[in-house]
Amino acid sequence: MAGRIRNEDIALVRERSPIDGVIGEYLQLRSAGGGNLKGLCPFHDEKSPSFNVTPARGLWYCFGCGVGGDVIKFVQEIDHLTFSEAVERLAAKAGIQLRYEEGGFTPRQDGGQRARLIEAHKAAAEYFAERLAAPDGAIGRKFLSERGFELADAARFGVGFAPREWEGLVRHLRGRGFADRELIMGGLAKEGRRGPMDRFRGRLLWPVRDLGGDVIGFGARRLYDDDDGPKYLNTPETPLFHKSNVLYGADLAKKEIARSRQAVVVEGYTDVMACHLSGVPTAVATCGTSFGDEHIKILRRLLMDQDEFRGEVIFTFDGDSAGRKAALRAFADEQKFVTQTFVAVQPDGLDPCDLRIRHGEAAVRDLVASRTPLFEFAVRSTIEQHDLNTAEGRLAALDAAAPVVAKIKDRSLRHMYAVNLDRWLGIMDEQFVLRRVRELSAREQGQNGRRGQRPHPQAQQAQQAQAPAPERPSYDPRDPEVRAERELLKFAVQRPGMLGPVFDGFPGDVFLAPPHAAVRAVIAEAGGVQGAAGAAEWIGRLRETAANDQVRDMITQLGVEPLLVAPEAEDRYAVALLARIQERQVNKQIADVKSKLGRLNPAEQAEEYGKLFGDLVALEQQRRMLREGGLGSQ
Known part of the structure; x- marks a missing residue:
């Protein structure tokens, strides 16, 4: 068993793994000024971005959920890996051969569970792709050809073929050193009467990749x-594959989604291929499940979904009717996006x-361009179920469509669709329709209020009695003095060269907030700001020194x-902060x-x-000089 990864190799992995590039594989990052980047946090649901990345220092931090770290920590958190597994994954992407303490360049044979399953899926994808070109893969090639796809298209998307063999893949992966339990755990095989057998047999295979590009599962036609099996068979739930958390094609579409x-969102694997090959490279599809909350979160991160109505x-x-029902189901999720949502339905029922x-x-391309706002589609689809040539039919359509309009949360948009509803129905009494929609909207809000109403006071008191008292900090973060020392510590971490020996001379008890005192102690233990080197190396040393x-x-x-000062004023601001802390001392x-x-008798x-x-006079003079120097630096 190999030992610990060498420290110099870990440092090399950090150096060769640009944090903005690695994180950019999972979410869209935009400039936040001062060399910082910002995006929607992948670790909690949020409407506006609070996830910050500082490439110059190799750090990320979410001010919304309080999670942060370096590039290795991000990979650990996003993919649920151990430290060693995250280092190994980054090293593989950067082309770095890791060395282990117990000898040589030998990679760990007992690599972490996720890493082993990723390798097994990679080998399986290669095996299926090779078998598509083999004689028995002719039926798969015929299927693709009939749908307008050439072998080059299949290679672009990694499409493969699983032969009608009971243990073809199992034997292949055993020969590559994988254990039966790994194949079963990864969903590549299943238990048979005589041992593991291939899960996919006689099917066309699409590899499903995560946002980082690793194969984590398959869709099989x-x-x-x-x-006599189902038309489509997908990888079951595994440590890698969770169908509610993955979108087929997102690894290929993510950059264009962010750019445009x-x-x-399409319904199948071939639809994704058709869209990408037709010049719609933003197409993705779910994998054997309906579009849900986790899929929304993925798209929101890729779209940087924070500016209302700017994205699509x-x-x-x-x-057909099933497709229309699916579109109406999507209406319930529409308002979880900030951007505008549309529906594109081909009248003759053809999929892409x-x-x-x-x-x-x-x-x-024309189908996508002819999109209709989802709200409009939902309302019009409801109206179409009624005969608008009679007064009775129009009233029935109003009663059916008004609740749809009433569910629109945006008040201004709700009003506009109520006006449109009157026009689409041909009632020609705008106020009558508006009144009906308002009544239903008020009723809807009242029901929501009752569903979310507060518990009875006695029950609430009982809940409060059971709940632990919230911890209160031993300092006030809003205190101007505490905020000043926080700003000074930001300089000590980000711009240590600006502080010099003055900062290193401060005793640990000069900081009021205990967390600040703890950071000051780490800085001292790491050699002080005078011993700091490059920004990323310095912060890495501090993080490693932390207890x-x-x-x-x-x-x-x-x-x-970010520092609360413009770059050209950083020197003066640092001097002023040092003077303020010195004055406090x-x-x-x-x-x-x-x-x-006061305790002495002068006589x-x-x-x-x-x-x-005399000491007092000297101290008073020192305080005056500090005040004058600090004010002069502001």
């Missing part, structure tokens, strides 16, 4: 008429794949949080001297009194 601020999420559905075959690639995660998180936060000394003088202890009085 039935090919043989005598196959558009995402197109376009759902394409079949034109069939549309490309019959009418060409331009027709697929626990709380102090480490505080250092990360101080390293990411001098004030404490003055108070001590005055206390001692009986004249010599000691005179000495202390």
Whole structure:
């Protein structure tokens, strides 16, 4: 068993893994000024971005959920890996051969569970792709050809073929050193009467990748008429694959989604291929499940979904009744986006794949371009179920469509759709329709209020009695003095060269907030600001020196949080902060001297009194100079 990864290799992995590039694989980052980047946090749901990345210092921190760290920590958190597994994954991407303490360049044979499963899926994808080109893969090639896809298209998307063998993949992966339990755990095999057997047999395979590009599962399409299994068979829930958390094609579409601020949601693997090949490279699809909350979170991060109505999420559905029902189901999720949501439905019922075959690639682009706002689609689809040629039919349509309009949360948008509803119905009484929508909206809000109403006072008191009292900090973070020392510590972490020996001369008890004192102690233990080298190396040393995660998180936060001053004023601001903390220290000394003088008798202890009085005068002069220097630096 290999030992610990060498420290110099870990440092090299950090150096060769640009934090903005690694994090950018999972969410869109935009400039936040001062060399910082900002995005929507992948670790909690939020409306506006509080996730900050500082490439110059190799740090990230979310001010919303309080999680942060370096590039290794991010990979640990996002993919649920151990420290060693995260280092190994980054090293593999950067082309770094790791060395272990117990010898040589031998990689760990007992690599972490996730890393082993990733390697098994990579090998399986290669195996399936090779078998597509083999003689028995002819049926798969025929299926693709009939749908307008060439072998080059299959290679682009990694499409493969699983032969009709009971243990073809199992034997192949055993030969590559994988254990049966790993194949079963990863969903590549399942238990049979005589041991593990291939899960996918006689099917066309699409590899499903995470946002980082690793294969984590497969979608398999039935090919043989005598196959009594489901038309589509997906990888089951595994440590890698959670169908509610993954979008097929997102690894290919993410950059274009971020650039164009558009995402197109289609229903199948071939639809994704057809869209990308037709010039719609923002297409993604769910994997054997309906579009849900976790899919929304993925798209919001990729879209940087914070500016209302600037981005677009376009759902394409079949034109049949099932497709229309799916579109109406999406209505419930629409308002979880900030950007505008659309529906693109082909009137003749063709999906993007069939549309490309019959009418060409331009027709697929036209379908996406002819999108309709989802609210409008939902209202119009409801109206179409009624006969608008009679007064009774129009009233029935109003009663059916008004609740749809009433559910629109944005008041201004709700009013506009109520006006449109009157026009679409041909009632020609705008106030009547508006009144009906307002009544239903008020009723809806009242029901929501009752569902979310507060408990009875006695029950609430009982809940409060059971709940632990919230911890109160031993300092006030809003205190101007505490805020000043926080700003000074940000300089010590981000710009240590600006502070010099003055900062290193401060005693640990000069800081009022205990977390700040703990950071000051770490800085001293790491050699002080005078011994700091490059920004990333210095922060890395501080984080390694920290005694626990709380102090480490505080250092990360101080390293990411912007300085409250323009770059050209940083020198003056640093001097002013140093002077303020020095003055506070001098004030404490003055108070001590005055206390001692108050306890002395000038007549009986004249010599000691005179000495202390001289110290007091010197301290008062020092305080005056500090005030003048600090004010002059502001």
